[in-house]
Amino acid sequence: QVQLVQSxxxxxxxxxxxxxSCKASGYTFTNHxxxxxxxxxxxxxxxxxxxxxxxxxxxxxxxxxxxxxxxxDTSSSTVYMELSxxxxxxxxxxxxxxxxxxxTPFYYMDVWGKGTTxxxxx
Amino acid sequence: xxxxxxSPDSLAVSLGERATINCKSSQSVLYSSNNKNYLAWxxxxxxQPPKLLxxxxxxxxxxxxxxxxGSGSGTDFTLTISSLQAEDVAVYCCxxxxxxxxxxxxxxxxxxx
Numbered sequence: 001q002v003q004l005v006q007s008x009x010x011x012x013x014x015x016x017x018x019x020x021s022c023k024a025s026g027y028t029f030t031n032h033x034x035x036x037x038x039x040x041x042x043x044x045x046x047x048x049x050x051x052x053x054x055x056x057x058x059x060x061x062x063x064x065x066x067x068x069x070x071x072x073d074t075s076s077s078t079v080y081m082e083l084s085x086x087x088x089x090x091x092x093x094x095x096x097x098x099x100x101x102x103x104t105p106f107y108y109m110d111v112w113g114k115g116t117t118x119x120x121x122x
Numbered sequence: 123x124x125x126x127x128x129s130p131d132s133l134a135v136s137l138g139e140r141a142t143i144n145c146k147s148s149q150s151v152l153y154s155s156n157n158k159n160y161l162a163w164x165x166x167x168x169x170q171p172p173k174l175l176x177x178x179x180x181x182x183x184x185x186x187x188x189x190x191x192g193s194g195s196g197t198d199f200t201l202t203i204s205s206l207q208a209e210d211v212a213v214y215c216c217x218x219x220x221x222x223x224x225x226x227x228x229x230x231x232x233x234x235x
Binding site (some may be wrong): 035044045046047059061087095097100106107108109110112113114115 | 162163164171172173174177183186192202215217219222223224226229230
């Protein structure tokens with residue numbers, strides 16, 4: 001079945017970086033863009049950006065520009081999201097999610113990973 | 123950025139009754155060239171990721187029960203659950219994909235009365 005499997009929870013100190021992985025299976029990896037969305041405790045969803053696993057092209061939320069990097073590895077059907085210069089406000093559950101419409105970005109998300117909890121604390 | 127505002131923040135409805143959740147966008151998400159509203163709805167249960175329910179404002183995702191329906195156009199949208207079931211207890215949120223950045227509503231918590 002179609003699924004996205006994310007890496008495990010992380011605890012980081014302020015100023016550090018975190019890299020979360022998202023491994024896709026059950027479909028043609030290069031056909032669908034992957035979004036990253038985060039959710040701070042008790043808060044709503046925040047879109048972070050998107051990656052085209054085929055070309056590696058990315059688009060990021062302006063708020064995170066300069067701190068977020070999304071990459072992909074077609075050989076392992078895995079995408080990665082790295083966030084640097086972490087601060088307490090980055091404490092959240094980070095989700096990867098598949099763009100439903102093949103070959104198009106910026107639409108809606110039909111398959112989600114279970115989420116990776118990132119805690120930033122000194 | 124387009125701001126999505128949902129109302130109410132929380133809602134309690136009796137089993138078998140209708141639940142209505144509203145979503146308002148700060149600008150129209152109707153694309154005139156194809157007459158489509160770039161709006162989706164998600165359901166999120168505690169400890170789970172969001173689940174896609176509705177896209178294009180009114181198209182139900184495969185496998186979603188037909189008691190869920192979406193309506194509206196332009197800036198005002200509604201998610202309706204026609205007959206509330208116990209398993210529908212969740213947070214519901216809307217999402218616009220008319221322009222980047224993609225933005226979500228703050229969520230509406232739906233409980234059983």
